[in-house]
Amino acid sequence: MTAWLLWLIAAGLFTAGEVASLDLVLLMFAGGALGGMAVALLGGAVAFQLLAFVVVSLGLLLLVRPVAKRHLTERTPEQIDGVEVYVGRTAEVSERVTGQSGQVRMGHDEWSARTQIDGETYEVGQTVRIVQIEGPIAYVSHA
Numbered sequence: 001m002t003a004w005l006l007w008l009i010a011a012g013l014f015t016a017g018e019v020a021s022l023d024l025v026l027l028m029f030a031g032g033a034l035g036g037m038a039v040a041l042l043g044g045a046v047a048f049q050l051l052a053f054v055v056v057s058l059g060l061l062l063l064v065r066p067v068a069k070r071h072l073t074e075r076t077p078e079q080i081d082g083v084e085v086y087v088g089r090t091a092e093v094s095e096r097v098t099g100q101s102g103q104v105r106m107g108h109d110e111w112s113a114r115t116q117i118d119g120e121t122y123e124v125g126q127t128v129r130i131v132q133i134e135g136p137i138a139y140v141s142h143a
Contacts, residue, residue: 007040008046011030101114111136
């Protein structure tokens with residue numbers, strides 16, 4: 001088996017290991033293995049292949065991994081996730097909504113709903129706007 005193919009297999013194994021670990025270390029080693037493969041394809045000796053593997057792996061670990069990890073773990077203020085994505089959307093009343101009870105339909109989902117202001121009511125078929133979500137309850141207002 002030729003050396004470049006062994007490096008390619010090693011890169012694949014490192015990548016598969018990265019899928020399991022999700023730490024971005026094995027992925028950097030996979031990049032190093034591709035560096036070793038490049039040297040093997042150019043006809044370099046095994047010592048140069050190993051040197052390329054070490055240099056590329058260290059370079060990726062020291063330069064690329066911290067940036068990649070920061071991008072994966074930091075949350076920007078513009079990111080909205082969880083139930084926050086529903087705030088501001090409209091829904092259709094499926095069961096009369098008061099300050100105490102009610103149901104609204106957002107797409108295919110049914111939510112328990114309450115009015116934002118006591119005394120307000122919304123009848124079946126009306127369109128309302130989701131203004132806040134607390135747990136399983138959507139607080140609604142005029143659309």
